Amino acid sequence: MISPRSSLGPVSLGITPSKLRRSPASPATRRSVPTSAKAKVARPSFAFRLKPRDVSAHLDRFVIGQTEAKKVLGVALCDHFQHVRLTLEGNLAPHYIKQNVLLLGPTGVGKTHLIRSAAELIGVPFVKADATKFSETGYMGGDVEELIRDLIRKAGGDVARASHGIIYLDEIDKIAGSPASGRDVSGRGVQINLLKLMEDADVPIASPNEPVPAGQPRSAEQSVNTRNILFIASGSFSGLDAVVRRRLASGPRTESGDETLAVAGTADFIAFGFEPEFIGRLPVRVACQSLGADELYRVMRESESSLLGQYRRAFGAYGIRLDFRASGLRRIAGLAALENTGARGLMTVCERILRDFKFELPGSSVRRLVVDRDLVDDPTGSLGRILGKRRSGRSRPTTPG
Numbered sequence: 001m002i003s004p005r006s007s008l009g010p011v012s013l014g015i016t017p018s019k020l021r022r023s024p025a026s027p028a029t030r031r032s033v034p035t036s037a038k039a040k041v042a043r044p045s046f047a048f049r050l051k052p053r054d055v056s057a058h059l060d061r062f063v064i065g066q067t068e069a070k071k072v073l074g075v076a077l078c079d080h081f082q083h084v085r086l087t088l089e090g091n092l093a094p095h096y097i098k099q100n101v102l103l104l105g106p107t108g109v110g111k112t113h114l115i116r117s118a119a120e121l122i123g124v125p126f127v128k129a130d131a132t133k134f135s136e137t138g139y140m141g142g143d144v145e146e147l148i149r150d151l152i153r154k155a156g157g158d159v160a161r162a163s164h165g166i167i168y169l170d171e172i173d174k175i176a177g178s179p180a181s182g183r184d185v186s187g188r189g190v191q192i193n194l195l196k197l198m199e200d201a202d203v204p205i206a207s208p209n210e211p212v213p214a215g216q217p218r219s220a221e222q223s224v225n226t227r228n229i230l231f232i233a234s235g236s237f238s239g240l241d242a243v244v245r246r247r248l249a250s251g252p253r254t255e256s257g258d259e260t261l262a263v264a265g266t267a268d269f270i271a272f273g274f275e276p277e278f279i280g281r282l283p284v285r286v287a288c289q290s291l292g293a294d295e296l297y298r299v300m301r302e303s304e305s306s307l308l309g310q311y312r313r314a315f316g317a318y319g320i321r322l323d324f325r326a327s328g329l330r331r332i333a334g335l336a337a338l339e340n341t342g343a344r345g346l347m348t349v350c351e352r353i354l355r356d357f358k359f360e361l362p363g364s365s366v367r368r369l370v371v372d373r374d375l376v377d378d379p380t381g382s383l384g385r386i387l388g389k390r391r392s393g394r395s396r397p398t399t400p401g
């Protein structure tokens, strides 16, 4: 039975394309969880108006490349929330099958970044959890139903909003039974526990472990249905490419690891250690691509979430202006690509290069630092020259800074 709008009370998914044109909210605003007071204010209607292209365009601002993943996510998210809207308007689809998403690909290429950016745009409560934190019984690790209660907390206690949220399960590959050593019993147990949630389950709002306040009976009808909660799972699936290659051994050859992951099918996921019922509940699948030096360069230059802003801010705090030259960025991108950790390699390289500058420059007379190719290739020499120049600059004021 699908609940009509009236029984759900106010929901606040009032998204219009105009929201797309807004400048990005500050991190503090973006992360803020609505207070219960705010969340309970009645909104006029459930107005989901985004189109897949809008979602993809929004993601373009933050995530470089991953065109296919953006397209697939845009379609899946819009389908899902349009379905929710139609349902709330009384246009029921009793046989609707949820389009939960599975995102795979190497580490650090934007899987989590994509989902987080999309959830911010849609403005629904969003919970991210590592699948590894759950145990089969819920004794040793977390109980999977806690995910739903986390979503209610994120929705500021608004159960109706929580019932249209997104649950993002990262590291999903870690709950696959290892095909070599036979099935991992606990991973399989977690998969089975997740099955019910991923489709249609009623989860009590109060945790069974929570003490009931004295004099108050535990309320039986206080539950959230998970039918309209979208599940997005992701993982790096290392080793899956070998499974796919084995299957394809007699068939067409695939070249790169990226291409191999892109053609992974249900049989491969089962061979990797997933239960058919589990992987079957993640019907929308898309592989993210690894990032080469060119993409890493664009991550720095074009992404609104580029780490360069963070560095400018850190140096700016000491009154030092940081200028990145294209030659320096090209070099950083090249070095980061060798790290094989996706865009995370950029931070590793920048930290290594700028560490001594971060230590030595605050408190010095240096007011501007230009990161060019020479500096990236020889940070120690560059720092010595800058400081040496400053020192000699003090005795000879005509020396340009």
Ligand SMILES: Nc1ncnc2c1ncn2[C@@H]1O[C@H](COP(=O)(O)OP(=O)(O)OP(=O)(O)O)[C@@H](O)[C@H]1O
Binding pocket: 062, 063, 064, 065, 066, 105, 106, 107, 108, 109, 110, 111, 112, 113, 114, 170, 235, 236, 291, 299, 303, 305, 342, 343, 344
């Ligand atoms: N394609 C990209 N465009 C812009 N920034 C990116 C991209 N990929 C990664 N980043 C940056 O790198 C950081 C790490 O990426 P992210 O957390 O999305 O990796 P992931 O693919 O989820 O990796 P893992 O499998 O290790 O969890 C992000 O916070 C983001 O700043």
Ligand SMILES: [Mg+2]
Binding pocket: 111, 112, 113, 170
């Ligand atoms: Mg991740």
